[in-house]
Amino acid sequence: MLAIDVKDLRKEFNVQKNREGVKGAMLDLFRREYTKVRAVKDISFQIPKGEICGYIGENGAGKSTTIKMLTGILVPTSGDIRVNGFVPYQEREKFVRGIGVVFGQRSQLWWDIGVIESFQLLRKVYRVPEAEFKKRLDELVERLQLQDLLNRPVRKLSLGQRMRCELVASLLHNPSIVFLDEPTIGLDIVVKTEIREFLKQMNQRYETTILLTTHDLQDIEALCSRVIMLDDGRIIYDGGLDELKAKWGKGREVHFQFAAPFQLEQLQFLTAGLEVAWSIENEYTAKVWIPLEVNVSDVLSRVVGTTEITDIKIIETNTDDIVREIYKSGSAEESKLHLLGEEKVSNV
Amino acid sequence: MFSAYLDFIRIRFLMMLAYRVNYYSGILIYTLNIGVYYFTWQAIYGSQQTLGGFTADQMTTYVAVSWMARAFYFNNLDREIANDIRDGSVAIQFIRPYNYVFVKMMQGLGEGLFRLLLFMGPGMIIACILFPVKLPTDPAAWTAFLFMLLMSFLINSQINIFTGLLSFFVENNEGMMRMKRVLVDLFSGVIVPISLFPGWLSGIMKFLPFQAITFLPSSVFTGRIQGTGIWQVLGIQLLWFTILILPIFLMWRSARHRLFVQGG
Numbered sequence: 001m002l003a004i005d006v007k008d009l010r011k012e013f014n015v016q017k018n019r020e021g022v023k024g025a026m027l028d029l030f031r032r033e034y035t036k037v038r039a040v041k042d043i044s045f046q047i048p049k050g051e052i053c054g055y056i057g058e059n060g061a062g063k064s065t066t067i068k069m070l071t072g073i074l075v076p077t078s079g080d081i082r083v084n085g086f087v088p089y090q091e092r093e094k095f096v097r098g099i100g101v102v103f104g105q106r107s108q109l110w111w112d113i114g115v116i117e118s119f120q121l122l123r124k125v126y127r128v129p130e131a132e133f134k135k136r137l138d139e140l141v142e143r144l145q146l147q148d149l150l151n152r153p154v155r156k157l158s159l160g161q162r163m164r165c166e167l168v169a170s171l172l173h174n175p176s177i178v179f180l181d182e183p184t185i186g187l188d189i190v191v192k193t194e195i196r197e198f199l200k201q202m203n204q205r206y207e208t209t210i211l212l213t214t215h216d217l218q219d220i221e222a223l224c225s226r227v228i229m230l231d232d233g234r235i236i237y238d239g240g241l242d243e244l245k246a247k248w249g250k251g252r253e254v255h256f257q258f259a260a261p262f263q264l265e266q267l268q269f270l271t272a273g274l275e276v277a278w279s280i281e282n283e284y285t286a287k288v289w290i291p292l293e294v295n296v297s298d299v300l301s302r303v304v305g306t307t308e309i310t311d312i313k314i315i316e317t318n319t320d321d322i323v324r325e326i327y328k329s330g331s332a333e334e335s336k337l338h339l340l341g342e343e344k345v346s347n348v
Numbered sequence: 349m350f351s352a353y354l355d356f357i358r359i360r361f362l363m364m365l366a367y368r369v370n371y372y373s374g375i376l377i378y379t380l381n382i383g384v385y386y387f388t389w390q391a392i393y394g395s396q397q398t399l400g401g402f403t404a405d406q407m408t409t410y411v412a413v414s415w416m417a418r419a420f421y422f423n424n425l426d427r428e429i430a431n432d433i434r435d436g437s438v439a440i441q442f443i444r445p446y447n448y449v450f451v452k453m454m455q456g457l458g459e460g461l462f463r464l465l466l467f468m469g470p471g472m473i474i475a476c477i478l479f480p481v482k483l484p485t486d487p488a489a490w491t492a493f494l495f496m497l498l499m500s501f502l503i504n505s506q507i508n509i510f511t512g513l514l515s516f517f518v519e520n521n522e523g524m525m526r527m528k529r530v531l532v533d534l535f536s537g538v539i540v541p542i543s544l545f546p547g548w549l550s551g552i553m554k555f556l557p558f559q560a561i562t563f564l565p566s567s568v569f570t571g572r573i574q575g576t577g578i579w580q581v582l583g584i585q586l587l588w589f590t591i592l593i594l595p596i597f598l599m600w601r602s603a604r605h606r607l608f609v610q611g612g
Contacts, residue, residue, distance in 0.1 A: 016519070073442040075605050089604065093445045101443045108440045112363045121359065124352035125446055 002082070003177050003209040004047040004070065009079035011040040011065050039065045041233035042079065047226075049176070050207040052199070054220040054241075057230035058327050063213045066230070067181050070211070071101050084177055097126060100170035104182035107162065108169055109154045115165050116150040119172060126173035133172065140168045143198060160191035167195065171202070177209045178202075184216055196222045217319045229326065236326070245322060251291040254299065257311035258284050270302045352446065353454045360458030364466075371466060378415060378471035379478075385411040385539075386479050400544040405480055406570055407541075412472065412481040413566045414538045419468035420497055421504040421561060423456040426528065429512025430521045438607070449509060449600055456505045489569060492578055496565035499585035504561050506592040507532065513596065516603040537563030557588040 014034040019027055040062045047053050057063050068074040069081060072088030072095055081088055086095035102108075109118040123133045141147060144164045149157060157165065163183065170178065180199075184192045200223055202208050214220060220227060220241065227244055229237035237244060261283040268278055276299055277289040290299055296314060303309070365371070386408055393404045402410065429452060432438040441448040475481055484490065511528045515521040533539055535558035542550050542563045553559050564581040567573045573581060 068439065071443050073439045074607060092442065093447075096443050096445050099443070103439070106437055106440055108443075110359065112366060113359055117359065121352065121355050124355050125444055127352075 001049045002046050003049045003051070003084065004045075004211065005080075005082040006046070006066075006070070007044045007080040008042045009040055009044070009066070009069065009081060010038065010042050010077045011062075011069060011074060012077045013037045013039055039233055040069070040076075043230075043233070043235050045228055045235065045238055047209060047211065049209055050203070051226060052203050052210040052212065052223050054224035054227045055211055055213045055230065056215075056217070056220065056227060056323065061230040062233040063230055064181060067179050067211070067213060071099060071179055072096060097173065098176055100173070100175035100178040102163075102166050102170045102178070102180045102183050104163070104180075104185040107154065107166065109162070109165060111155050112153060114151050114153055115146070115157070118154065118165075118169060119150075122169055122172050128173050132174075136172060136174060137168070140171060143201075144168060144194070160187050163187060163191065163195070167198070174206070175208070176206075177211070180210065180212045180214075182214055183212070184214060184219055192216070192219070199223060217323060221319055229323075231327070241319070245319065246292075251289055251294075252296060253315045254288050254290060254296065255311075255313040255315065256286050256288070256303065256309055258286070259308035259310050260284075262286070262307060266307075267303070270306060271299055274299060274302075353450060356451055356454040357458035357461065360455045361462050364459060364462040374463070374467040375470045375474075378419060378467050379474045382412050382415050382471070382475045382479065385415075400541065401572070402541065402543070405482060406572070408480055409482050409570050410541060410566055412475050412479070413483075413569050414562050416464070416468050416472055417497055417500055417562055417565060418538055419471075420460040420464040421501040422463070423459050423505060423508060425452050425456045425505055425508040426512035426525050428452065428455075429509060430515040430525060433512075433515040442607075449596065452509060452512075453502075453505055456508070457501065460501055484569065484571060489571075492582075493565060493569040496568060496582065496585060499582070499589060500561045500565055503557055503585065503588050503592065504532065504536075506589070506596060507557065510592065510596055510599065513599045513603060516599070516606050532558060532561065535559070536561040537566065541566075557592065560585045560588045 013036070015037050017033040017035050019025065019033070043062075043066070055063055055066070065074065069076050070083055070088060072092045075089045084095065084098045086098075088095050109115065110121070119137060123130075128136075141150070144167065146161075146164060146168065149161055149165065154162065154165070167183070184195060187195070196219060199210060199212075203210055203223075210223070212219065212223065224241060226239065227237065227241050228235055229244075264278060264280050264286075267280075267286060267288075271278075271288070274294050275291060276294060278286060279289075280286045288299060290296055300312070389404065389407045389411065393399060393407070397403065399407070429438075432441065438448070441451070472481075476483070507528065511521070511525055514524055518524070535542075535553060535556060537559060542553050542559055545553065553563075560581075564573070564584060568578050568581055
């Protein structure tokens with residue numbers, strides 16, 4: 001069963017054009033000019049129930065706009081959306097009962113009243129029966145250690161405390177789909193880890209579908225089996241995280257520390273025939289760049305044994321580097337990315 | 349669901365109560381307002397017996413009653429809505445299974461009840477001691493007045509919500525909100541009763557919703573309108589309430605399509 005089904009989704013905004021100078025400003029008084037900006041450009045994707053999917057992209061790539069359409073806040077310009085079997089913006093009130101949303105940059109708790117008052121109010125808003133509410137609240141409070149915070153007004157909470165409360169607020173009605181828009185923004189590593197653990201557990205236990213946008217790729221690595229990457233309103237990658245690493249991680253790097261001084265030519269001679277690139281830092285340490293086609297063990301076996309080695313370090317390209325690389329290449333590499341996409345299809 | 353809406357009244361009430369200094373200064377401000385207008389009208393009347401059909405005593409009562417009504421119907425819903433729209437927190441309102449406009453109305457009601465009971469109640473007692481205010485003793489007049497007060501609240505809040513929702517359509521709503529505030533205070537008859545307006549202006553007033561907010565209910569309560577006139581006033585209030593539903597509904601509907609969540 002599909003939790004989210006999006007087809008050719010598009011969103012355009014009218015953005016006001018401000019003409020220059022006094023004359024322009026006067027003209028603007030009487031007739032405004034608008035330019036159409038297309039924030040989301042005909043994207044399609046499907047997310048099955050129970051999946052945790054990461055939704056990443058640079059600032060302004062269209063992530064938040066998509067989330068806002070999926071949650072029924074924004075009305076799409078064209079295209080079809082089905083979430084939980086609803087068209088979000090059409091049957092909004094019925095639809096939102098089944099989803100939970102956390103916006104990392106906005107609070108959904110009431111600023112001036114105690115946390116527990118906010119929860120009680122949400123219970124009434126979502127019409128959660130008292131007994132069920134109590135059970136769920138107890139569970140969440142214990143899991144996220146909120147016991148001491150419940151009676152404090154929201155404005156007196158720290159960001160980490162508030163974010164945990166926001167999570168509870170969005171989950172009280174036991175939603176089957178949860179949208180998290182940058183839920184770990186500005187949090188320290190302890191709270192981040194705690195929240196990741198919690199989300200993972202919730203996903204396993206209740207089969208909650210989670211769609212997560214973030215700039216912190218560790219969120220993605222810790223949680224997501226699948227990534228959708230957005231650039232300039234288009235999907236440039238949709239698939240597994242491992243696959244992404246394999247496709248875009250161009251190779252590995254091995255660092256050697258030798259016991260005796262050596263020459264660059266010596267090393268190049270040893271690996272003759274293999275397409276690797278050596279570079280030296282000083283006469284005792286050297287780095288070798290090994291593309292994916294070449295086995296690391298082949299290289300090692302040629303080097304080890306000929307010289308005495310004190311230390312070896314193998315470094316894999318991490319997701320951060322890969323994603324940075326993709327962001328940087330952006331539209332210039334688009335044709336290549338399309339090729340990659342097609343290749344993927346032919347492989348299937 | 350209804351109990352959730354009731355809770356919004358309760359919570360707004362509690363929130364108002366949380367700020368104590370605000371509370372004491374509120375009582376003072378309402379008493380002062382009545383006092384200032386009382387002395388101003390005393391000076392204007394001088395040796396004259398009546399002015400525009402009002403005796404000086406009737407005017408004092410009119411001033412006190414109008415301010416009592418204002419305590420209940422006045423709210424800042426326009427500003428709250430405009431802020432929600434400007435800083436993008438209106439997005440949060442769309443992910444909840446309730447109607448934002450109703451919620452705002454309920455919050456306004458909580459605020460109104462708070463001001464009426466805790467600002468105006470004590471303020472009115474002080475005013476009755478200091479100035480010759482004559483409140484009616486007929487329970488029927490009170491019942492009618494309270495009902496009309498509710499209608500005043502609804503009509504004024506509708507105007508506020510309408511003004512607030514304009515923020516969806518204009519870049520900066522500040523000017524509109526200020527204009528609305530002046531219009532409501534002046535044309536509703538809080539500052540000057542409409543019967544003292546020049547003929548042409550009070551003629552125009554008959555076709556605007558503002559008089560239904562203060563002037564008409566206060567006229568009933570001070571006994572200037574009696575008998576079938578009371579029903580007429582109620583009719584006018586109900587009519588404006590019904591008429592104002594339409595623009596708000598249409599605006600809210602088209603706002604959904606115009607919504608541009610600011611700040612990402």
